[in-house]
Amino acid sequence: VLDRTLLYPEGGGQPADHGTLERAGQEFAVVDVQKSGDAVLHKLNQPGLQKGDRVTGKVDMRRRLAHARHHTATHLVHDSAKRILGRHVWQAGAQKSEERARLDISHYRRITEAELKAIELEANRRVMELTAVDTQFLPREEAEKLFGFELYQGGVPPGKQIRVVRVGTDIEACAGTHVTNTGMIGAIKILRTERIQDGVERIEFAAGEAAVRAVQERDDLLAGASGVLRVPAEQLPRTAEGVFEEWKGQAKEIERLKEELARARLRSLAAEAKEWDGLKIVVQRMGKADIDELLKAAALLAEQDCTVLLGSETGKLVAAVGKSGLEKGLKAGAIIKAAAKALGGGGGGRPELAQGGGPNAERLEEALAAGREAMRA
Ligand SMILES: [Zn+2]
Incomplete structure (x- = not known):
């Protein structure tokens, strides 16, 4: 436990920061950070720190930035979904990691392919608008008066002062770590949707470097399939269809030959x-x-x-x-x-x-x- 810390404890669907605590040249890796009441607990890879030690903390910025990108992207995807699908869309849950984020939203039917593409495009446009991410602490009543209860998309935080995060038209009470400008998110790539319960759609996506890696993985899949079928990627659908039709025809032919063979065997059985x-x-x-x-x-x-x-x-x-x-x-x-x-x-x-x-x-x-x-x- 420290008197103050820069490391973010797990919460609000965002995993804990990692980093190091250093005392007189000796480094301790922080492998988990959790909130317990008012205290923030730092879990270290080894014992050795004493009560009263002065330490210098460092945040693993690669991990922090990956989380922050996914977090700010979650706000954008959510607000874009609202624009495309309608104002009834409400956040039902969210989870971020370094590689992926998922957002659960209330929606009365499956999101179509076209809607999903529109949401993805809208979210990326808002990235390219280079909007500053504004965070401020406000008294709860004032914030509610200003922004209404849509503030509480991600749940109602405790306390008299609440932290309000504003990304363009998206305004939420949120204690998570964010990038300071939407441009820092980089690309947002929606990967899949899933109906997780009646009336709740899950959107899974990747942001920043993770989005580039996700697209590269898809390229690898295409290249793999192209290699097997020995055609360029753009000819894959037609070639795959042709191969599939041919395979179906052959399966039928095999079935027919099997029956013929069985009948021939029976004829010889009857003869013998x-x-x-x-x-x-x-x-x-x-x-x-x-x-x-x-x-x-x-x-x-x-x-x-x-x-x-x-x-x-x-x-x-x-x-x-x-x-x-x-x-x-x-x-x-x-x-x-x-x-x-x-x-x-x-x-x-x-x-x-x-x-x-x-x-x-x-x-x-x-x-x-x-x-x-x-x-x-
Ligand atoms: Zn948030």
């Missing part, structure tokens, strides 16, 4: 079916086929008058009985029951088509043998 007592019998492992594939295949084989039991290595079974089998009184449900029992499960269905399965998929061979026996019953 074992004849037994006047019935064509197909009992077959079908790899890891899912239940739909099994059902489809079994139905097609039954159409060719086969009596069928198909099993998948995942423990699924499907049986189907063709016309000749049905005439002999065979029932797909009975075949499935016998086979599924070997897998430790069960199943059932209509005489012509039934499905089942069980947890002991490793006993598939036994299950298929049991099903084959049931076909002779």
